[in-house]
Amino acid sequence: MIDLHTHSTASDGTLSPAELVAHAYAKGISAIALTDHDTVAGIPAAVAAASRIGGFELIPGIELSVESKGETHVLGYFIDVSNRILNDALEEIRRVRILRGYKTAENLTAAGMPVTVEEALEFSGGGAIARIHFAKLLVKKGYCKTVAEAMRDWLSPGKPGHCSQQAITAEQAVEIIRAAGGDAYVAHLHTTGMEGSELYDFLRRLKSVGLAGIECFYTEYTEEMTREYIELAGSLGLKRSGGTDFHGNNKPHIEIGIGHGGMKIGEEVLAKMRE
Template sequence: MKNNTTKLIDLHTHSTASDGSMSPAEIVRLAREKGLSAIALTDHDTVDGVEEALEEGKRSGVEVIPGIEISVDFKPEMHILGYFPDINGYTGIRQELEVVKQGREVRNKKIINRLNELGIDITLEEVKGVALGDIMGRPHIARVLVNRGFVSSIDEAFDRYLCREGLAYFKRVELKPGDGINAIRNAGGLPVLAHPVFLGKSHGELDTLLAELKEFGLAGIEALYSENSKEDTGNFLRLAIKYELLVTGGSDFHGSFKPGIELGRGRGRLEVPYELLEKLRGAVRA
């Protein structure tokens, strides 16, 4: 139970720069309304929204942490969060991120073609109309499916068509885990394993995997997360201690593109204390 002086944060959010429904500035203002002390903007494979978030943070009195979330090649899925990167330094890896972006665009076309084959008549132009930033992905396709009445919700769109087992799923080009970690390190950031609960690994398998990722330069693990059970969180915290990894936490907020996930609170129970951010900052300065 938190006391009244506990400062809460959210280190995992997505804006219209990738696949969220709210602009970077809107997320910062929402964080202020919810009483959060700090947030990190961690859009997929881009830092394009960070400058806007930083500027709004100055106006709103909310601390904004520059970040990114890089998808890497791992089954079923693995994402690496990067915190405190030198935004200018990211020019050094923009070529790698551009390859990932192009891979996403190829996959989008394949998905739409498959949907058309299934009798679902949507176009790439419709998806572009939903995506307010340069990054287009499955959440935007899902929104078009809802808008056109082919499904009743974003969840149904993913369950039927867009998840790994869906009728229109295609894998896209991604960096190898070590390359994603190194890309963040090379930009001066701290690489953190995002939502390990989605890796589909037993405790022993995750233990082995973390040892490998630590060798690549992994700095932390997102042990506090919207979809964790109490047991999951305990396991991740114990592994963080074992491998001397920093602990982070976040909601994975996408606005209306991820219904039921509230900024700073996840599904209502999430509490990420400010002290975790202080430890992250200390590791950057070390």
């Protein structure tokens, strides 16, 4: 069993990279990809932890947020985290993330919930600031009862506190990942705001600049979605990846490797990704 979509405290997860590796191994998982949002800061510690475990593989990865009509992310696998092009791009992305954080704080304050970036950073553990950190802040200050409520009512796309500004396009994300020696896959297709011919054309355009595949197995997919995305990958000649989007206690309903309980991705998926 494998899980190719996980997060650590380097972005918006609650387990450190080393704790994530230990947790995955304890759950009987043979390989994970650490795919933190817009950062590779957790990879060295995760690789070191994995090297101490026989028969366990840590795949260096990343999840890049890109400009799009919906919420579109591009996963990178097998990347060289020391690559200069990648790190230069991540520095620019960090700059835009900070600006987005200030805009989020401004939006929430204008909506009657005064908050600051500095307050939200207290929840980031030194990692990149993300919506989940603002959600926890809203709960701490009594503006919302739960993190889920804060995310749903205030920080999701289209809600008052959301800021959609991103630093790069999907095409640029693919090119950056490829420059770092990695393979690019579009994550959780159901959040992109595209379907049918629009989604097909989007993926075909990305394939022309080097897209390797799409995330066909994902915690929140229905069986119908999974079948649809497998067929879509086949029609475009794209490979298939999959993962739970594990975040630890920030998404307590999702367990590593199994999602809501019934998910299981076999090692053959990873083998085919390597072909």
